[in-house]
């Protein structure tokens with residue numbers, strides 16, 4: 001029986017992928033094998049030694065101590081692209097709200113008073129305060145052309161916008177999906193200088209913290225709009241508030257309210273709603289639950305943010321060893337030598353690496369005794385070892 005601890009509400013559709021006969025799932029559970037999480041901050045949590053994997057039912061993993069988990073030989077999985085459409089739609093809503101002054105207009109309507117005749121008069125007199133602008137011909141700069149950025153850039157092109165994109169590490173798959181009408185910016189500064197709307201879709205990393213700051217805001221076209229549905233720390237709130245006060249920025253649309261932004265009439269903030277649709281919650285939970293299940297039951301790794309992709313079919317009757325080790329020379333040699341010493345025949349072997357981590361799957365024709373397991377576990381550089389019994 002595998003034990004799964006949930007740190008946030010995870011869609012039942014995803015939890016159903018962990019069959020009750022072999023999985024116990026609860027928010028409070030002793031010695032969990034894996035943790036399922038959304039945005040709960042795990043940095044200050046004590047993560048039990050029993051944890052073999054962490055599944056993020058979403059995209060961003062900045063709430064998870066990924067580097068520390070790598071050192072412990074624990075993969076962190078996420079659900080790439082599973083909530084991208086939900087975020088794209090909310091960004092488009094933000095773009096339109098800013099262009100047409102919709103929140104201010106709705107607020108005006110709420111305050112209307114009098115009989116219908118008086119209301120109509122106030123409407124016709126007042127509407128001139130909310131004159132907006134249309135999107136065709138306007139420029140949008142998308143920083144980060146990943147799952148969300150590509151979808152947004154393509155839709156904006158369809159809406160008639162001139163779209164610039166910047167991403168120094170775009171994947172080939174995303175490059176294939178990007179509309180050829182999206183123009184390449186040469187740098188963040190180049191993109192900022194060209195764009196009236198700027199939308200950030202990068203992960204929170206040291207390199208992206210404060211990506212939109214006072215200096216960059218000065219490069220922007222006058223009356224621009226910043227959209228931030230990535231992470232609060234990527235945009236400097238205080239610099240934004242100053243640019244709004246100076247009238248150089250028209251609006252800041254974001255998913256991350258803060259005290260600095262609160263009450264500012266030019267800030268449109270939603271409460272971290274980017275991925276909050278039934279569809280996205282289901283997609284993320286299903287994807288990550290399936291990945292965790294496959295890792296726990298077979299040792300395969302799909303969509304990990306710190307482990308290499310490692311997928312090898314496990315044939316009936318074979319015992320599988322999964323070994324996480326430092327990515328240094330002679331690890332596979334030492335593992336196979338130990339197996340040979342115990343007269344164990346290797347049926348199949350896969351060794352993959354990513355950065356400092358290497359991951360080896362070894363399928364053996366027979367059962368594996370405790371002595372050889374202890375011998376492999378004692379090899380310097382082995383971080384984690386599991387035996388998956390033959391079925």
Ligand SMILES: NC(=O)c1ccc[n+]([C@@H]2O[C@H](COP(=O)([O-])OP(=O)(O)OC[C@H]3O[C@@H](n4cnc5c(N)ncnc54)[C@H](O)[C@@H]3O)[C@@H](O)[C@H]2O)c1
Nearest residue numbers: 059060144145146147148167169201202203229230274275
């Ligand atoms: N508001 C929400 O609810 C919500 C929902 C989903 C994702 N997010 C956030 O959005 C981020 C992006 O999500 P995604 O699914 O598109 O991720 P993704 O991994 O598919 O795409 C991120 C892209 O950013 C690029 N990138 C990294 N550093 C960069 C830099 N310095 N400059 C330019 N590009 C850079 C990467 O190469 C990658 O292509 C997530 O990491 C998460 O923080 C927020």
Ligand SMILES: O=C(O)[C@H](O)COP(=O)(O)O
Nearest residue numbers: 038039057058059060275
């Ligand atoms: O990175 C993400 O996927 C989003 O920020 C969504 O977070 P949530 O799962 O807490 O809604």
